[in-house]
Amino acid sequence: MTQYLEGHANIDLESINNIISDRNAWINRPSSKNYSDVLAKLPDTNTFDEIETLAKDLIPWRKGPIDLPGLTLDAEWRSDLKWERIKNHLAPLQGKRVLDIGCNNGYYMFKMAEQSPSLVLGIDPVLHYQTQFNFIQNFFKAPNVHFEMLGVEHLNHFNEFFDTIFSMGIIYHHRHPIQQLLDIKNALRPGGQVILETIGIPGVAPVALCPMDRYAKMKNIWFVPTLNCLIAWAHKTKFCDIEVIADTLLTPKEQRTTKWSGKQSLIDFLDPEDPTKTIEGHPAPRRFCLSMKKKG
Numbered sequence: 001m002t003q004y005l006e007g008h009a010n011i012d013l014e015s016i017n018n019i020i021s022d023r024n025a026w027i028n029r030p031s032s033k034n035y036s037d038v039l040a041k042l043p044d045t046n047t048f049d050e051i052e053t054l055a056k057d058l059i060p061w062r063k064g065p066i067d068l069p070g071l072t073l074d075a076e077w078r079s080d081l082k083w084e085r086i087k088n089h090l091a092p093l094q095g096k097r098v099l100d101i102g103c104n105n106g107y108y109m110f111k112m113a114e115q116s117p118s119l120v121l122g123i124d125p126v127l128h129y130q131t132q133f134n135f136i137q138n139f140f141k142a143p144n145v146h147f148e149m150l151g152v153e154h155l156n157h158f159n160e161f162f163d164t165i166f167s168m169g170i171i172y173h174h175r176h177p178i179q180q181l182l183d184i185k186n187a188l189r190p191g192g193q194v195i196l197e198t199i200g201i202p203g204v205a206p207v208a209l210c211p212m213d214r215y216a217k218m219k220n221i222w223f224v225p226t227l228n229c230l231i232a233w234a235h236k237t238k239f240c241d242i243e244v245i246a247d248t249l250l251t252p253k254e255q256r257t258t259k260w261s262g263k264q265s266l267i268d269f270l271d272p273e274d275p276t277k278t279i280e281g282h283p284a285p286r287r288f289c290l291s292m293k294k295k296g
Contacts, residue, residue: 020149246287
């Protein structure tokens, strides 16, 4: 199942395989028939019409653009813009082990794979995203790229294993940001690099917004930090060489509706009378990105 992890020290492969085995069975649920149908048709998909039909069956596409034979999936997020912001701040990935937490359809993983790391592992406990990844991988066939339906809570099964860890757009979806950073650090080899990217709010004080209900129509939002709060989290979890890569306002240039996305996007999440606020009246989101390292 996870032959690519066999023979490596510092991982609890038995526990990892048990979790993966259980979650891979999700495809057999009646509610997952659309995904199993797509996967069954994939091996024989080679014409434009066939590719387009299966891609439409997997709408919404969140990360992109993704260039397939004769077809570009213009997803909701211009993920290429985020990649351009961070790519020149990465330690060399060649020959390294890389983890992408909350990898979605794997867009960034295929970008990472271009640098020839020994392993790129993406984790995201969402069958829709795994199916989208398998759809893309059917055409890209990147041998060093793998997707598993693990969550950030399973990082404890990897001890000082990865050289580089990406956590992009994840930390605010979880209850315990400090614990998440500690788990990331534990999974990182000494001297390794973390790329930490998140939505945030403007302000100088090291504080975080904890919305009573929703933030930009999202229910699963716990803490939305200022940039200085994010930096404080990094310091409190004993990361070093903390560098601010980006502090940008999120705009419809980066997140918008397309024929491949859902029916709503950023413009629908902001106050139509005042785009500096969310529809709930909170400060509108910025995007922060840090590079930081574990002490060697």
